[in-house]
Amino acid sequence: MASHRGEAKLIAGGQSLMPMLNFRLLDPALLVDISRLPDLAQITASGRGITVGAGVCHHALMRSPELAERLPIINHTMQYVAHMAIRNRGTIGGSLAHGDPAAELPLLAVLLDADIHITGPAGDRTARAEDFFLAPLTTDLSEDEILTAVTFPNLAAGSGWGFEEIARRTGDFALAGAGAVLTLHHGVIADVRLAMMGVDETPRRLPAIEAMLLGRAWDAGVRASAVRQVREQVNPMSDLQASADYRRHLAGVVAGRALDTAWAKGHMP
Amino acid sequence: MQDDARPKLIGSRVQRLEDPRLLTGAGGFVDDIQLAHTLHVALVRSDHAHARILTIDVSAVEALPGVLGVYTADDFSAKPLHATSRMKGYQSTGITALADGKVRYVGEAIAAVVAESRYIAEDAASLITVDYAPLPDLVDPRIAAASNVLLHEHHDSNILVSRKFARGDVAEAFANASVRVKDSFRFHRKTPLAIENRSYLADFNKGKQALTLYSSTQVPGVIRDALAEILAMPGHSVRVVAPDVGGGFGGKASLYPEEILVSLLSRRLGQPVKWTSDRLEDLLTTSQAFDETIDAELAVDKDGRLLGLKAEILGDVGAYSIYPWTAALEPMQVAGFLPGPYQLANYQAEVVAVATNKTPAGPYRGVGRPAAAFVLERLIDMAAKRLDLDPVEMRRRNLVQPHQFPYRTGSGIVWDQSGFTECLELACKGVDYPAFQAERNTARQAGRWFGVGVASYAELTGIGSRMSAAPGMPINTGTETATVEIDASGAVRATFGVASHGQGLETTLAQIVADELGVPVDGVQVIHGDSAAVTHSTGTYASRSAVLAGGAAHLSGQAVRAKVLEAAAFMLEADADDLDIEDGIISERGTNKTLSLAEVGRAVYSEMGRFPLDMRAELDLRATKFYDPEFGTTTSATHIAAVEIDPETFIVTVKRFLVAEDCGRLINPMIVDGQVHGGIVQGIGAALFEEVVHDQNGQALSASLVDYVAPSAAEVPKLEVLHLDTAARGTLGGYRGMGEGGTIGAPAAIANAITDALSHLNINISQLPATPERIYRLVTQAIEGDT
Amino acid sequence: MIRKRPITLTVNGSTYARDIEPRRLLTDFLREDLGLTGTHVGCEHGVCGACTVLLDGNSARACLCLAVQADGRDVTTVEGMGEIGALSLLQEKFRKHHALQCGFCTPGMLATAHEILNDAAPLTDAEIREALSGNLCRCTGYEHIVRAVSEALSERLGGAATGSAPNAG
Known part of the structure; x- marks a missing residue:
């Protein structure tokens, strides 16, 4: 990698990279296949959370019992990723490194405050997911570095969670998506995280809305206000499938629905 | 068919004879054919919509290992072929292998690299640079129509076709109307999107000076005749074979530049030359369709009877007038079918087809009729709403009634007897229309956006020689041929000029021949899609094959049966009238005398001496017959859809879809259902998802399957199909053509259902596809307009 | 090179x-x-x-x-997955239900359906549609494909499957 600086690409599942190669949008001099590195294929539970190797595919995330126990939002959300054959090949490392602003795993990493583990010539380092995504298809990863694993911290006991996305077709990239996680205390929101995808240059949290929700019950008035504020705070782009206005509208819809689900789950024993 | 021998196979759900090979990967599509020493072509395509080509720099390529040559238009002297028409004022365009000095749409081929592999050819193509002098991009047909900048310099204007019709007294009809409804309707551009991309392999035999083109075409006969002319070769030295073809839907029913190109290259290089499109090329260059703006107004009396219809149809036909159908094909079909299956005497229409800097338009499933049905069925619902009349009742009052056939429509089309009213009633019964409406009302009361839509239509199918498949087109498509023969082993072969590409004609035509001859269906080998197998052919398109090839199969099957019986009668010393054939065994009624078909075949060909000399000249068990239904058949249907719209996301879900249709007698109900299903889903695609989008510079934005959104299994509902199954009069076998209809009715039914679901907001759907984005805007405007 | x-x-x-x-x-x-x-x-x-x-x-x-x-x-x-004369369960069901027309998408559709059968979980028609949603078919309108996969799956789950493909698991 170091000797082919700027001319090399890593490939794992290839589900994002290969279309770009087939369209001849990229023409790397060197492709390094990391899909067989056994260390990258592990899902490991620790006291702090769950560490997922970069080579773990979406399908394995969907079926992981470790995640189902501690972070079921990840299992659940994987069903929205493309289709079965893509989920069998596409990896978490590939998805995060690709950094598509409308992809599910970058959103989950940001929502769940994941640590992204990176190794390179200068040694190992860890980036916070929130700092990792810089722009569409652009991350903090430099050309001679490899994303090796992601650690998702445990959710607080009794957390409610929700994920919603809207796409033109089953499995298509989201026009807008939202993930929410919250805990309740005495019937009001004690802690909450809300993250959006597809409606900005990168997936991102909406801290002002999170702050507004603290100490409140998710009632119709709060909901309407949150939905309105989401629409004010996102910054979507127009493309062939949806205008910025419509995406802004959808951002409010998916945020509201994700929080509906999180609130309902938060009440479950 | 003998009176006493009732058909056994016709009407049965016979499993397809094509399936075993296709299910096991043993099919043979063009790109599957691997000939020794095949050379591969990659094309340099225009990234400008309209530009003059200044220079083409190939210097970086010629020395590349594995590259055999680079070709541009200058390297070929073949004259352009024109799609001609008898239509007055029509302006044709020429088709050439490569752009000659000028490009007229993004994706037009400029230079061809020939190399040892497709990888090398693509490497090389990416190194060729083209200098352009840009010309104004004429993307909007209204601007193109008025522009002094011409796509084709020899033309007077960019208007390729301009026609007016009038019938009856339209002014009086409108003056007397109780209700007039009008709108400007827009049907956005589609691409047929066969899953197999176009693929061509030309194999020139130097010794025989003969060319074989393996082509993923629906029309091998048309391509053969065109290539013979372009290559200046006799027809017998040009053979076009359409092997297994991975869907067409009209997109493979025209002559393409790449077919000419690989043929010219193979002849020049003396080696097989292959080009296979990738999906990007397909989305840029395969003929597109359904691109019309239709301003229409309907006049109705107080009882809801249709009095008159006016329409202005503007068709965006893209950069070239496609061969052989011409640019008139779709816009003229819109005008022709706009009066629909209704009693509507007073009609006027103006059609303008304009060349623009976009992919050429061509036939696509339904051809013009999806847009025509959309417009008329919307107008009928708009009028019904004004009169507070149920949409079904409105149609019931206006459909051509059974006693009125043959009925000449306002456009001059003559409907032969068909179950117009019967299909409407069957569809209503099928969904239990009153219960269906009640369900809708209950859902509405619960605040759901739920709607029901109905659409009725009729189409001309199985068109005979008295009509032309495309208006003014000089090619006769009204006859079809079949040769049935039995060889010395007793095996049956039936050879046709049609070219099945998913329709299952190897099965349905075998069913007919097998019934005529009294043999098992899997004992009949059907040959199709090979121009050399028949004297003349065109192919499979325009819902013609069951009627025309089916008719020819009956005739030639009957003729061969007579020959078999004559030979067998001599061999058995019996009267031919006393003989039956069943399961390949000929038996004399009332005796135990039998003969197998193999015994007759062996006798006829190998033991000819058993027959008297005067029998021998006509003894071969072979007959070729042509069938011409003269006018053709009328196929009709009613579609009913229920949709629900998410009031927050504006995503439309089709909850139920039912078709009641009359395609005459069914040869194979399973295959007919499959054809209807496929048509419906393309109609759902047209109604909700699919749209070819160009920007103001003529760049295609929908150039991948991510961006051109075709429905998957998850986007469509369970599909219900009901058949009248009554024999059509006037055609052999009683079949009516079918295959396109699903795509004709579905967009209209869904547009009506969406409008119904949005009725509380007074929104009319006048553009398709009704994407969530469009519905979002309509709803936003309606709400803002209210406040 | x-x-x-x-x-x-x-x-x-x-x-x-x-x-x-x-x-x-x-x-x-x-x-x-x-x-x-x-x-x-x-x-x-x-x-x-x-x-x-x-x-x-x-x-x-x-x-x-x-x-x-x-x-x-x-x-x-x-x-x-099977051969002419010895079709797999899925291939048989595709033929029986007319789940292919031009046959071009069919090999990919069969591969996906294979995984559905291998997963051996009972699925509703809606779930089958979702599982098949990564395979576009332009001919069939999917109706017959869903029927074929549904019947194959219920036979597999009911243990009635015979003639399945070698790698069916």
Whole structure:
């Protein structure tokens, strides 16, 4: 990698990279296949959370019992990723490194405050997911570095969670998506995280809305206000499938629905 | 068919004879054919919509290992072929292998690299640079129509076709109307999107000076005749074979530049030359369709009877007038079918087809009729709403009634007897229309956006020689041929000029021949899609094959049966009238005398001496017959859809879809259902998802399957199909053509259902596809307009 | 000239060793180098699903896989699922229900359906539609495909399956 600086690409599942190669949008001099590195294929539970190797595919995330126990939002959300054959090949490392602003795993990493583990010539380092995504298809990863694993911290006991996305077709990239996680205390929101995808240059949290929700019950008035504020705070782009206005509208819809689900789950024993 | 021998196979759900090979990967599509020493072509395509080509720099390529040559238009002297028409004022365009000095749409081929592999050819193509002098991009047909900048310099204007019709007294009809409804309707551009991309392999035999083109075409006969002319070769030295073809839907029913190109290259290089499109090329260059703006107004009396219809149809036909159908094909079909299956005497229409800097338009499933049905069925619902009349009742009052056939429509089309009213009633019964409406009302009361839509239509199918498949087109498509023969082993072969590409004609035509001859269906080998197998052919398109090839199969099957019986009668010393054939065994009624078909075949060909000399000249068990239904058949249907719209996301879900249709007698109900299903889903695609989008510079934005959104299994509902199954009069076998209809009715039914679901907001759907984005805007405007 | 690399892999039970360019797609390798033309190419960007094969038993897009990435792996193409005269359960159901017309998308559709059967979980029609949503078919309108897969799945779950493909698991 170091000797082919700027001319090399890593490939794992290839589900994002290969279309770009087939369209001849990229023409790397060197492709390094990391899909067989056994260390990258592990899902490991620790006291702090769950560490997922970069080579773990979406399908394995969907079926992981470790995640189902501690972070079921990840299992659940994987069903929205493309289709079965893509989920069998596409990896978490590939998805995060690709950094598509409308992809599910970058959103989950940001929502769940994941640590992204990176190794390179200068040694190992860890980036916070929130700092990792810089722009569409652009991350903090430099050309001679490899994303090796992601650690998702445990959710607080009794957390409610929700994920919603809207796409033109089953499995298509989201026009807008939202993930929410919250805990309740005495019937009001004690802690909450809300993250959006597809409606900005990168997936991102909406801290002002999170702050507004603290100490409140998710009632119709709060909901309407949150939905309105989401629409004010996102910054979507127009493309062939949806205008910025419509995406802004959808951002409010998916945020509201994700929080509906999180609130309902938060009440479950 | 003998009176006493009732058909056994016709009407049965016979499993397809094509399936075993296709299910096991043993099919043979063009790109599957691997000939020794095949050379591969990659094309340099225009990234400008309209530009003059200044220079083409190939210097970086010629020395590349594995590259055999680079070709541009200058390297070929073949004259352009024109799609001609008898239509007055029509302006044709020429088709050439490569752009000659000028490009007229993004994706037009400029230079061809020939190399040892497709990888090398693509490497090389990416190194060729083209200098352009840009010309104004004429993307909007209204601007193109008025522009002094011409796509084709020899033309007077960019208007390729301009026609007016009038019938009856339209002014009086409108003056007397109780209700007039009008709108400007827009049907956005589609691409047929066969899953197999176009693929061509030309194999020139130097010794025989003969060319074989393996082509993923629906029309091998048309391509053969065109290539013979372009290559200046006799027809017998040009053979076009359409092997297994991975869907067409009209997109493979025209002559393409790449077919000419690989043929010219193979002849020049003396080696097989292959080009296979990738999906990007397909989305840029395969003929597109359904691109019309239709301003229409309907006049109705107080009882809801249709009095008159006016329409202005503007068709965006893209950069070239496609061969052989011409640019008139779709816009003229819109005008022709706009009066629909209704009693509507007073009609006027103006059609303008304009060349623009976009992919050429061509036939696509339904051809013009999806847009025509959309417009008329919307107008009928708009009028019904004004009169507070149920949409079904409105149609019931206006459909051509059974006693009125043959009925000449306002456009001059003559409907032969068909179950117009019967299909409407069957569809209503099928969904239990009153219960269906009640369900809708209950859902509405619960605040759901739920709607029901109905659409009725009729189409001309199985068109005979008295009509032309495309208006003014000089090619006769009204006859079809079949040769049935039995060889010395007793095996049956039936050879046709049609070219099945998913329709299952190897099965349905075998069913007919097998019934005529009294043999098992899997004992009949059907040959199709090979121009050399028949004297003349065109192919499979325009819902013609069951009627025309089916008719020819009956005739030639009957003729061969007579020959078999004559030979067998001599061999058995019996009267031919006393003989039956069943399961390949000929038996004399009332005796135990039998003969197998193999015994007759062996006798006829190998033991000819058993027959008297005067029998021998006509003894071969072979007959070729042509069938011409003269006018053709009328196929009709009613579609009913229920949709629900998410009031927050504006995503439309089709909850139920039912078709009641009359395609005459069914040869194979399973295959007919499959054809209807496929048509419906393309109609759902047209109604909700699919749209070819160009920007103001003529760049295609929908150039991948991510961006051109075709429905998957998850986007469509369970599909219900009901058949009248009554024999059509006037055609052999009683079949009516079918295959396109699903795509004709579905967009209209869904547009009506969406409008119904949005009725509380007074929104009319006048553009398709009704994407969530469009519905979002309509709803936003309606709400803002209210406040 | 791009340096070739040796690969060894199993396709439909047979082992193949070849030297190939690293950029060669698995689709081209299967179709052109091994002559297994049953795997079709519809889009080369992973959307249409026509090229779907089974890679180590799981469905995968052969157009998004370099042949070198299949080194050491086990590939099943449509040619390995059954043959004329000995169709697999799914192939039989596809034929019975007329779940194919032109047949171009069919090999990929079968590969996906194979994984559905292998997962052996009861599915509603809606779930079957969702599981098939990565395979576009332009001919059938999907109705008959859903019926075929549904019937095959219930027979598999009911233990009534016979004649299933060698790699059906």
